[in-house]
Amino acid sequence: MGNFSLLCNYVYLHFSGYRSRSTDIFLRHLIVANSLVILSRGIPETMAAFGKEHFLDDLGCKLVFYVQWVGRGVSMDSTCLLSVFQAITISSRSSIWAQLKMKMKDLTYMEPSIILCWVLHLLLTVRIPVLITDKRNRKNFSKTIHFQYCSLMLRENTTGTLFAALTLSHDILCLTFMIWANASMVLILYRHKKQAHYIQRQNSSRASAETRASQRILALVSAFVFFYTLSSTLNACFTLIDKTSLWLVDSITLISAGFPTVSPFILMSHECFLCRLTWKK
Template sequence: MSSLRIVINFQAVLGVLANMFLLVFYIFIILCHRPKPTDMISCQLAFIHIVLLLTGSDIWLRDIFESLNIENDFKCKTTFYINRVMRSLSISITCLLGVFQAVTISPSSSLLAKFKYKLKKYMISAFLFVWSFNLSFTSYRIIYSGAFTNMSETKQMKVTKFCSLFSMNYIIRTLTLTVTFSRDVFLIGVMLATSAYMVIILFRHQRQCKHLHSLSHLRASPEKRATQTILLLVFCFVIMYWVDFIISHTAVLLWMYDPVSLNIQIFVMNVYPTITPLVQISSDNRVINMLKHIQSVCHHIFRKR
């Protein structure tokens, strides 16, 4: 196994464990405490990233499918479809996270203030739309992916050891690429717009609070910390998305994938779902306080023994 493949597997294990911890934490908060409006979004994002990392690193799934005696064609179609759906959901839910945080911190005098008290209602509708759109739009991947066959290489492009993409009609390919690119540009545009809006609000808030509070109090603001976290996540996502976009679409246009570029793309694609939970864990006071409480309980138990 190449050193890059070892790094990818370590990255996937780290990302899955961190996201599972975050998923359990948010489920606990939603069921047993008073969740913030963005907690439901972060919970979904953790679940999406777990599935994305599992389907992106097909070594684990290959072993599962082989133990269940499932044929390669079904395995390829399933993993490729789910992986693409999760990639689409990752950008959509990240965009939602930025929008809802912008609404949450918006001042009462702004136009967005009227949506503050209806966030839960709009959130459920947004979730239903985002999931249904991505599940239906990405369904064409089921038709144009499958197990590697003996047909000529001009009609298929090998993307893993066992799976390949089949060539599409020029009109279908152009249409799907156009819709995908338009959707992604729109979502990234919304992310950047909401990020700029949040930066402006934070800057204004900081200027106003300088006259009323100390800078240490301002730094401790939960709203500011949450906003800074989301700004960092959006920044990381935009960079990683465009690197992944360039690699994958260059391969599709040239109709050529080599193992090195595939591994680099998987590594780049897995960076965002791996660092997201780590950033959220390190910046959420509730997680930090819970870990400190668990540590103190464990310390107390061991002292008794």
């Protein structure tokens, strides 16, 4: 409901002719990606919790996990791009990012970048349906991880190792950029606070708006890093355990849905949508 409410608000602002902020582009895609994760993970898990068995066939399992992984990847990329963009936005004009900062004012460069993320993950995630099958499949594999409604078949081959390495490299790269951007924003905001009494009154509102936006993104990225780190740790434990542990499966499911569920409320707690109505074109 949080993601749906936030998405409806952005759609209303867009079609009402109100000026979009640069960060809204990333936030809209982030909300859509988070919604896909919740729907593709939450609905099957809820049905399984109520005792439904074999409600997904082989095609259904492949589709559910494919959508889930695409949503997860785009959610990570959107959060990464959002944090890096904001860090560059509030950086000093005399810094090495000055030229890039001027180019980023043109919103036409931003939409293609996030669309490219969708295309890349739609292509990179094509291996997931190959590994996923329904629980009625009796084929023998080197290792099988059973979820409550589907199964993950692991094969010992070079292609699988390469796919895992690419996924891990992507995740580490995104997390590195997010941590760097967060650290940069904290440092810039700290310097800004020390020099705030030197800022002229006409620039105060601008600085204040950038500060609020930075604080919102800091909270958002911090939540993402927390939930992702915890989820990755449990997933590592899950793959190392030979016997499927039901409590571990449930814990991973709950934590995986943590960021998509919490993020809209983080955004709304730092947002004043009624103030946006004064920004009409």
